[in-house]
Amino acid sequence: MAHADNLARIDVLAREHTLPGEDYLALLTTADEEDDRYLASQALMIKQRVYGNRVFIRGLIEISNFCRNDCYYCGIRASNRACERYRLEEEDILLCCQEGYALGFRTFVLQGGEDGYFTDARLLPLVSEIKTRYPDCAVTLSLGERTRESYAALRRAGADRYLLRHETANPEHYRMLHPDRLSPENRMACLDVLRELGYQVGAGFMVGSPYQTAQMLVGELQFIEAFAPDMCGIGPFIPHKDTPFAAFAPGSVEMTCRLLSCIRLIHPSVLLPATTALGTLAQNGRERGILHGANVVMPNLSPADVRNKYMLYDNKISQGAESAQALDTLRTRLAAIGCEIACDRGDIKKDEE
């Protein structure tokens, strides 16, 4: 009976792009393998309709692992004395873009901890230089919480997109994952400001983060419905040995894939990455994500000598198909699941919903 009910729920979600909370809860908690296969097939069909079999690539440049924050889950949190810190110079970042451009990347993602070195005075000329040198490329920033003035200035300098996972839509849960200095209200306010300023905005959350319940996952889907982010980064929580959450179990690959499919059905045109965390937890995690509705991958374009220092969680991968230099490997692996790499900016198709 549960099975027939779930198939009916998936049909409703595919048709109406929403479900009542109790149906999300039932689907997330009782789906069996066959339900998951059907859910994935519906998500794939809708992705195919909007984006075809193309997978967008983003060159990820991890510009600094210095961070003023102390998120309990994160390996680069300020209190982790075992983390060997680094930051890239502006010149290094431009060299990464140069290499990435030659490899075929048309989006550069500058991500980092909240590092006081990267003031507006340093970032603004850097962003405008990248946009001047590569006018056909999109610049995505993922540098955490900044002021409205800073986001506005960065947007004027040419930044196109901003990734800021909301982490959890439940304020009490947010406080269990972060020290008091960080507030769920400010995180959400930042997302609103970014949207107002005309960025393509990415939200997202970890699957299986400590204290997360199935009901909270329903809340995540409802938040995604309401906020309608242009991009949505979700990946399993993976513990890092030098954090307060070292002893927690990792999130589930199956649940992450189920949620990817739900999010694709909620917002057919959302840009949905198959995340590094998913690829870290399962050998074929990237492919499984794509087969459940993801359509973006973000190979690592950071200089080789810093890659293993941006350790957000244990065993984070940065080699093989995860490396920007190994695009051919990625191409082959994507071809094996019927997909091809798209070498353009890969903006969201706004008119499709």
Ligand code: SAM
């Ligand atoms: N500082 C920026 C920010 O706050 O958005 C960007 C960098 S932050 C390290 C990027 C993302 O990594 C976070 O939004 C979080 O969801 C994810 N992350 C951190 N620790 C993780 C862990 N242990 N497992 C899975 N994902 C993690």
